[in-house]
Amino acid sequence: MRRPLEIKAEEASVRSVVSLTSALESLSSMQIAKTKNKVLISNQFFDEVWNIYKQIRVDVLFNFGRTPDETPIDKELLILITAKGGLSGDIDQRLIKQFLLRYDESNNDVLVIGHHGALKLKQAHIDATYYFDLPEHDYINVDPLMDIIKRYAKSRIFYQDYVSLSQQQIRDVDLSEVVSSKGRVADLDTLDDNKITEKTYIFEPSSYAVAAYLENSILRLTISQFIYDSRLAQVASRFKAMSAAKERSVDTANELHTEYNRAKRSQVDTRLKESLAGLKKIRAGGD
Amino acid sequence: MTKPDATHSETATNESSSTSPGAMAVKIYAPFKVYFEGEATSISAVNETGPFDILPKHHNFLCMLVPCTIRIQTSSGVKDVKINRALMHVKADRVVVFVDV
Numbered sequence: 001m002r003r004p005l006e007i008k009a010e011e012a013s014v015r016s017v018v019s020l021t022s023a024l025e026s027l028s029s030m031q032i033a034k035t036k037n038k039v040l041i042s043n044q045f046f047d048e049v050w051n052i053y054k055q056i057r058v059d060v061l062f063n064f065g066r067t068p069d070e071t072p073i074d075k076e077l078l079i080l081i082t083a084k085g086g087l088s089g090d091i092d093q094r095l096i097k098q099f100l101l102r103y104d105e106s107n108n109d110v111l112v113i114g115h116h117g118a119l120k121l122k123q124a125h126i127d128a129t130y131y132f133d134l135p136e137h138d139y140i141n142v143d144p145l146m147d148i149i150k151r152y153a154k155s156r157i158f159y160q161d162y163v164s165l166s167q168q169q170i171r172d173v174d175l176s177e178v179v180s181s182k183g184r185v186a187d188l189d190t191l192d193d194n195k196i197t198e199k200t201y202i203f204e205p206s207s208y209a210v211a212a213y214l215e216n217s218i219l220r221l222t223i224s225q226f227i228y229d230s231r232l233a234q235v236a237s238r239f240k241a242m243s244a245a246k247e248r249s250v251d252t253a254n255e256l257h258t259e260y261n262r263a264k265r266s267q268v269d270t271r272l273k274e275s276l277a278g279l280k281k282i283r284a285g286g287d
Numbered sequence: 288m289t290k291p292d293a294t295h296s297e298t299a300t301n302e303s304s305s306t307s308p309g310a311m312a313v314k315i316y317a318p319f320k321v322y323f324e325g326e327a328t329s330i331s332a333v334n335e336t337g338p339f340d341i342l343p344k345h346h347n348f349l350c351m352l353v354p355c356t357i358r359i360q361t362s363s364g365v366k367d368v369k370i371n372r373a374l375m376h377v378k379a380d381r382v383v384v385f386v387d388v
Binding site: 209 | 336388
């Protein structure tokens with residue numbers, strides 16, 4: 001059996017892990033509230049722009065804002081949105097796993113957002129074609145990303161979706177499909193007075209220019225929305241990981257405390273036995 | 288992309304509005320920031336065609352704004368909002384400017 005002092009020292013170190021994970025858990029909890037609120041606010045904005053786009057867009061062939069004479073790269077660009085660092089639970093690992101199911105070196109180029117994802121890809125011996133840091137600020141400039149996406153015939157985005165505090169899902173969607181699907185809904189929905197046409201609206205500079213601009217805007221907003229969703233899922237995953245780590249360290253600390261009590265008791269018992277044996281010997285010698 | 292219906296109608300589609308007479312409900316906002324929200328009597332901005340004003344009872348209007356300062360005239364004074372890129376939507380005395388889209 002280990003000495004009580006050793007156990008006591010280990011318990012103290014585990015208690016400090018409890019404090020650390022507890023602090024990180026609280027921090028993640030605050031970040032969730034903050035990020036969730038921002039996602040809700042931004043969704044309201046996105047919905048309103050979507051609504052206009054739905055009414056004006058009558059064609060389902062989304063072409064990433066490319067002009068007809070531009071020839072895209074005949075590959076599918078796979079975009080991964082991951083965390084900027086560790087301590088985000090297993091969410092990035094799950095995303096990489098899902099990505100690997102689809103990845104084919106000859107048919108895909110890879111764009112990674114977030115340092116953690118880039119590291120995980122390196123571990124899987126895959127070199128990303130493009131890399132971007134995960135944006136931390138509210139305003140996300142996705143223009144450099146758009147320039148790359150426009151060059152490809154197809155683009156698929158792997159992102160993390162916040163379902164609840166305890167559940168975050170990995171999703172992958174075809175970018176043009178996401179945008180086109182909204183257009184398809186519009187075909188049916190816009191057969192009423194809300195339809196935005198040259199009959200009912202003035203467009204400046206022209207209806208084509210506004211529609212093309214909106215198509216770009218929608219792509220920009222869609223990507224931004226995926227990044228916001230991923231950031232929320234990542235903080236939720238971190239919260240989950242920190243809660244689990246805290247629970248485990250509390251259990252370990254309690255087990256160590258019990259072990260310490262046992263060792264201490266055993267030490268007292270041994271001393272008592274030794275004292276009694278000594279006392280017996282003294283008594284035996286006295287007779 | 289299919290061109291929207293080519294026939295142009297001069298009739299404005301004015302739906303019921305909750306604004307005061309002679310005023311418009313205006314909202315200028317970005318995903319995380321509301322620059323202005325309230326009633327206004329006129330709005331001035333700039334698009335590719337040039338500077339323009341929006342007054343109450345304006346025809347339905349959709350345009351892209353170029354970098355400019357939007358001037359909002361309210362009953363309590365003038366407010367200026369500087370923008371880089373935006374989309375303006377006017378319908379039934381409601382003006383919404385989506386900044387940074």
